[in-house]
Amino acid sequence: MPSDKDFVKDITPQSVDFSRWYIDCIRKAELMDYSPVRGCIVFRPDGYELWERIQAGLDRRFKETGHRNAYFPLFIPESFFEKEKEHVEGFNPELPWVTEAGGEKLEERLAIRPTSETMIGYMYAQWIKSYRDLPVLINQWANVVRWEKRTMPFLRTSEFLWQEGHTAHATEEEAREETMRMLEVYREFVETELAIPVYTGEKTPSERFAGAVDTYSVEAMMKDGKALQAGTSHYLGENFARGFDIQFLDKDNQLKYAHTTSWGVSTRLIGALIMVHGDDRGLAFPPKVAPIQVVFIPVGPVKLREKVMARYDALAAQLRAAGIRIKEDTREEYSPGWKYNEYEMRGVPLRIELGPRDVDNNAVVAVRRDTGEKLVLSQDNLAEQVLKLLNDIQSAMFQKAAQFRAEHSHQAATLAELAEIISNKGGFVLAGWCGDAACEKQIKDETKATARNIPFDPPAQMPHCAACGAQAKHTVWYARAY
């Protein structure tokens, strides 16, 4: 690949200003646009298609694990929020309210949902009477609103699209299994489809979802070393069941509260995709979710175009027939060089060129977005070779991200060490924690790094709390986070 400097205009290099780079990329690649409403963005077709592919991959997995989709109202009566104390305290500051409709003031104001635990809890209370009604395994694809003070496209907007699973179970054990099962679904999806390695683990109490007993997360590392919570799964215990009276008569003829869970991922994943794989040339998407997997470009003098096109159409048809998402760009008003840069910027994983010399040689030239590597492929069995290449790119992108993460994951024994790493190198820092919230807060105050999660499978066990030096109860990933 030629040097970045010469070919990418209008994109700020990551090293100069990462935020600027991010904004430049997503706007230039037309993934989104700002809207006239504060903090709300427009998902343009290329951005929305990423979401559609994420949806498709997750929806299939949800169905495979026994869930069904349903849809609940956007408006939530104010009184619902009062039924779970921590929940209301957690969400109150960011709720928008509908106070008037049809020219009249409403008797009870309606919140625009920030999440649907309350509405769904209310409905579940009516649907669940007997242990025979359990489990209830429902997912909802929806938009939600949280009035954010500081927004960033895809990562944090006032309105966003997401998926929220809500399940109810007869026992704690079963609900906890569900919580972990869905966390694993997220991990597997994010790693295999989005090619983003994640750390799975449990959130500390202070980072828990409002109203949850336990919260688990998958945490990803962006290219600036900051953490992004890519998905969460909550064991809600009986909290919402008690608030909404979700009770059932069990086999032993005892009236019991159901144990509920909830779990979600959002369009934030699009932001993760961009910040994990993108570089100074622009976006880079893993083949499995890339809207366009292959761009096919005819090259060479126009006088010879007819000769090229005679092969071009047949090859394009072959690739398409193999199920490859291919874009044929035969426009003559743009030079090949312009197209190369354009599609690299838009993140297309593979480019294939066909010129007169290739026609003579029964070959095509393929160029990988992830490595810049230029390959000469035979036209025979082209689709087969391309499918294999796309697979290679997918796994290479995961490996590359995993290596980056490894290089930016550190360990710290003391607060001073932790602070030094966070401010000089960035990335994730593994450190011990005594379990005291005061220590966690001290770390946050002094380093701006927060406890991302307590990993299930830490690379090392850290013996002492980084803040107070006492014996550690947990080993925690700390990082500055989005």
Add this chain to the structure above:
RNA sequence: CGGGGCGUGGCGCAGCUUGGCUAGCGCGCCUGCUUUGGGAGCAGGAGGCCGCGAGUUCGAAUCUCGCCGCCCCGACCA
């Protein structure tokens, strides 16, 4: 929500300090011709309530006040 910065054709900017003549430049866009294996060239052309609203003034992109939006930095969050 606090501190800082910025809003001028689609995008990036100049002009503002010191108010005044036709608001300019690069990219993009349109037309034509020549080009096309890493962002092509020439010629012609279209496109502006200078973020919004008040005010000062004979006259405002320029000065004053208010509002809105975006970006950066902090406190809260998928």
